[in-house]
Amino acid sequence: MPAQVPFLTSVFDLPGNIELSIFGAGRLGESLAEALQRDRKDITIRSFVDKNKTGSLNNIPVLNPEIFFKRTEKDHLVVVATHFWLREVLALLQDHGLVNIIISAIIPEETLEYSQVLDKHLQNIRIIEKQLTGTRSKMVWQAVIQGMRGDLSCLLQLFLTRQGQQYLDHVILKKKYTVIEGGMFDGTNTRQFAEIVGPEGKIIAFDPLPARIPDLPPQVQVENMALWNETTTLYLVAKGPDSTVSRFQVNNAEPVRAVDLDSYLRGQQVDYIKLDVEGAEMAVLQGAAQTIKRHRPQLAVSIYHSPEDYFQIPLWIFSMCKEYLFFMESYSPSLGEKILIAIPQEKILKA
Structure with missing residues (x-):
């Protein structure tokens, strides 16, 4: 199992004036980027990393993992924003020597319909x-x-x-x-x-x-x-x-x-x-x-x-x-x- 990795529950928990990359260009990654661009303008998103997508997303380049690893220093911050392949992604990052990894535990805003259901089910x-x-x-x-x-x-x-x-x-x-x-x-x-x-x-x-x-x-x-x-x-x-x-x-x-x-x-x-x-x-x-x-x-x-x-x-x-x-x-x-x-x-x- 991959080594212990911390979780990110709010974009405001990130330090100021940093660069980071987002591993995962699906909806979780895109939603995280939108939140950072809206609420943390002091943070620069260097790239998305995704083996299944190319080009750009939200004006941010999407890199294949092989290219990303060749270009990236070992202490660069990577926020993992993919859940389906979470274990595999963590192992891949750690195998390539990256030491500054966070898992995004932030869900897209459109899924917050769940929170609206809770009020009517508090007793349940x-x-x-x-x-x-x-x-x-x-x-x-x-x-x-x-x-x-x-x-x-x-x-x-x-x-x-x-x-x-x-x-x-x-x-x-x-x-x-x-x-x-x-x-x-x-x-x-x-x-x-x-x-x-x-x-x-x-x-x-x-x-x-x-x-x-x-x-x-x-x-x-x-x-x-x-x-x-x-x-x-x-x-x-x-x-x-x-x-x-x-x-x-x-x-x-x-x-x-x-x-x-x-x-x-x-x-x-x-x-x-x-x-x-x-x-x-x-x-x-x-x-x-x-x-x-x-x-x-x-x-x-x-x-x-x-x-x-x-x-x-x-x-x-x-x-x-x-x-x-x-x-x-x-x-x-x-x-x-x-x-x-x-x-x-x-x-x-x-x-």
Whole structure:
């Protein structure tokens, strides 16, 4: 893991009359540059650094990392403003001998809609934290709330100090289990689940995109349809992993078949439900209410696709899942990739 690196939570924390470079020319980097140009005119931004972009941004040159390292002195200040590849960027900078590195924990102003949601959920913040099991889960939730208030430093620290297995942490999977997977993406989780449950288990994977994932094990059954709270027709806006479905037809949207899990399963035993369906999680859960009550499956649900999801989904799951243990995990240094995991107490006792 890269050596300890400090976090920048305000542009006013930087020393005066300095030069710096911003590693990352995406929205995080651009937003940081805008804040510096607006509020810290004494600071000179020498360049952006980004291997995927060229030219200039906000009248600041964008350099390829190789060129940047050749031109840059070892004590030059670099502010890392990319979160997706954070570990890799820190390792790269340190491997090249740079010693003056800060991680930007400042979120773009347009994402501050999260802070507007907090006022209406002050009581629910405490309710959710109280329901979570263990110090780690409570720390994740506290870091999420801090991030919603504009400071990502705790989420960044959690990300740098622990790597988990998304959709497998806390979950108890065994041979012969039946798994419902809402959202396949590239099939990585699908294969992991299939390997654990074995040839006598079953994975029913729902995804409205007709993905062609080669060589899936025979215990994987792919359903090219969306999950929803009823059986109906929805409209799909295809954007790769960020594709969304809606009740309403919009430009470039394709009609897709959708089904609710209660109707699809018709009482069939289910041991685990994983949902990452780009904002449709609440509807899918509502459409699986009877299945959850009857079979008490383990759940791992994405709760990060909208500010309200962070509150509505946990509160709904708490109300439905009695005598469960609830965990929250973070797989991103920002406000994305937050998962609520619900495990029946009897599963843990038998494990």
